[in-house]
Amino acid sequence: MASVEMGQGAAAEDSIERRLRLVRPFKTYASFKDMLRLNGYRTDGGAARAADCGGIGSIYKVESSVFKGCYSAVKVIPRDFYRDASSLFTEEELKAKYAAILAVPWGRTTCSVAGLFQDAQSFYVLMEWVNGxxxxxxxxxxxxxxxxxxxxxxxxxxxxxxxxxxxxxxxxxxxxxxxxxxxxxxxxxxxxxxxxxxxxxxxxxxxxxxxxxxxxxxxxxxxxxxxxxxxxxxxxxxxxxxxxxxxxxxxxxxxxxxxxxxxxxxxxxxxxxxxxxxxxxxxxxxxxxxxxxxxxxxxxSPPTDPSEPTAAQPNVAPSDMPSAPKQTPMASPSPAHPAPLPTPLKCCPSSPAPESPHSHSPNEKASPRSTGSHTSDTTTHTPPPRPADRPRQHQGADADDRRPMRAGKGHTGRHRQRTRQVWRPKGT
The missing domain is CATH 1.10.510.10 (Transferase(Phosphotransferase) domain 1)
Structure with a gap:
């Protein structure tokens, strides 16, 4: 499988993989350039660039002549290395080894090999280019x-x-x-x-x-x-x-x-x-x-991710344990036993969240918490709305203007009173 450079899509990579699967391994060519041309790789100047020198041979990065930006690697190994009596392998052992490697299923964890080619001077191992x-x-x-x-x-x-x-x-x-x-x-x-x-x-x-x-x-x-x-x-x-x-x-x-x-x-x-x-x-x-x-x-072993949702387990009590008594909601707390206020969480906002007008049934009485009331031993006191909760009286261009408004048509007496209370210096 010939890999693509960073930024290329999976479709181009799949195309190169299908193309390399059609390559005939163990074929003999006249030269290195002939091997590249007949296998669909560029042979013009600078098409094959030396990328690395290993212990045995050199690695070249070659570009497909059909899919621009798709690269493969070719390792060039001199045949003299295997003809010497003291060599690590013989040519027959080399071919048998790559026959076994070519039979390995292609995957992400091993570098995929497409073929082993040769000419009179060298062996050529065509494989994927790993851009890493x-x-x-x-x-x-x-x-x-x-x-x-x-x-x-x-x-x-x-x-x-x-x-x-x-x-x-x-x-x-x-x-x-x-x-x-x-x-x-x-x-x-x-x-x-x-x-x-x-x-x-x-x-x-x-x-x-x-x-x-x-x-x-x-x-x-x-x-x-x-x-x-x-x-x-x-x-x-x-x-x-x-x-x-x-x-x-x-x-x-x-x-x-x-x-x-x-x-x-x-x-x-x-x-x-x-x-x-x-x-x-x-x-x-x-x-x-x-x-x-x-x-x-x-x-x-893969660690457990605490962010993954888990299936809710039913809260079923064992058969030998008494079940908790069923509680019935009370319309209003008794003066002798006032209802305890829930302790607010520090991460919650101080102001209560707005409730939908359809969140309660018509016959259901609102709880003290939903009405904003505070329960004491003797009286129930509803605090006045905060300044931020008061409706704004004017939504025009002067909504944020702190200057007193003139009394006139369409304005309340409160605004006229605020106008009369403005301090003015004597003699004006």
């Missing part, structure tokens, strides 16, 4: 780490169910594009039909103990690497120190046997520590059994 960033950057605490971990484990579960070991789970090979989390880079992936690799591969800090000692790559080693990913996201350091060439492996293995350690200043929750310790068990038989089991850990 890897998680080597600082993340936003345990909330984001939980989301990234759950999505990456779902991607691993899909690969493991298809008999594929990723072989290089690391901070660099997990990308985020918005809320989407994607596993990328299948250069070191292994299938269940393939034997052990000829030498150590992957990222050193994420290698499991069995990989260091026996080149034993399996879904269990992917889960170990996932434990290192979680630890690094939450603490911004690695649990064990191994250099890129596998040196200091003896010291690292001794530390792995002792178990992972945390600092008090890390601020890692106990649930996260529990999952990390389960994933970083030295013996893979004591490790979390699978990605599906890891997804059921309490740290990854």
């Amino acid at each position: 960033k890897d998680i080597q950057r600082p993340i936003g605490g345990e909330n984001e780490a939980t989301h990234i971990t759950a999505e990456a484990l779902r991607g691993l579960r899909k690969l493991h169910n298809a008999g594929i070991t990723h072989g290089d789970v690391s901070l660099r090979n997990i990308m985020t594009a918005g809320r989407r989390v994607v596993l990328i880079d299948f250069d070191n992936a292994l299938t269940s039909q393939m034997g052990k690799p000829r030498y150590l591969c992957g990222t050193a800090e994420f290698l499991a103990p069995e990989c260091l000692t026996d080149l034993d790559y399996s879904p269990a080693s992917d889960l170990w690497a996932m434990g290192v990913v979680i630890y690094a996201m939450l603490t911004r350091r690695f649990p064990f120190r191994i250099d890129s060439r596998g040196k200091r492996a003896k010291e690292a293995l001794a530390q792995m046997r002792q178990g992972v350690k945390f600092r008090r200043s890390d601020g890692v929750s106990e649930e996260a520590k529990s999952l990390i310790r389960g994933l970083l068990a030295y013996d893979k038989r004591d490790r979390v059994a699978s990605a599906d089991v890891a997804l059921k850990h309490p740290w990854l």
Whole structure:
């Protein structure tokens, strides 16, 4: 599935996905430009831009010649890399591996691959362009780490169910594009039909103990690497120190046997520590059994949202408890037992809300609270309306004018009295 740049709609993305599904994998072309042109990609100047250089080959960003703004990625791998006797895989193993990867259902948690092509000099892996960033950057605490971990484990579960070991789970090979989390880079992936690799591969800090000692790559080693990913996201350091060439492996293995350690200043929750310790068990038989089991850990369980409405439970009293006596409304409170006033909430406005004239039946007497009356032991007093509740007498242009109004036609005597009470200096 070729992804689109930010701002493109789902319709264009679906069109690219349908187009890439028609691509014939394992086809041979005359050249790189010929492969692009025959698969519907631009070949003019600047159409293929180098985007990254991995451990094996280079990645180019190519644009569709039909859908403007829709991009795919092409990884160019020299064929000499697989023709050497000391290479990690042979050409036949490479093709068998990508045949298994192409059979994996496309989804949001793994980078989708459309085909493996070749010419006389190179292999070309056509895959989707993930417009995002890897998680080597600082993340936003345990909330984001939980989301990234759950999505990456779902991607691993899909690969493991298809008999594929990723072989290089690391901070660099997990990308985020918005809320989407994607596993990328299948250069070191292994299938269940393939034997052990000829030498150590992957990222050193994420290698499991069995990989260091026996080149034993399996879904269990992917889960170990996932434990290192979680630890690094939450603490911004690695649990064990191994250099890129596998040196200091003896010291690292001794530390792995002792178990992972945390600092008090890390601020890692106990649930996260529990999952990390389960994933970083030295013996893979004591490790979390699978990605599906890891997804059921309490740290990854979805929290309950208090804003979601819940079904109202009927307030039914148990049969062995006496029911409350039925209360009948009283028309007016008795002087000997005055009705208590409800305590107003601080968040409520001080003025009562206006009531609809049709809110009471004709035969129903209004309660003291609805009429604004205050009940005492002897008398009932209705307070006068506040100045803000008095109706305005004049709605013209001078409604807010505080100057006295002249007496005249259409004005009340009260206004004329206010006019006569205006102070004027003597002699005017």
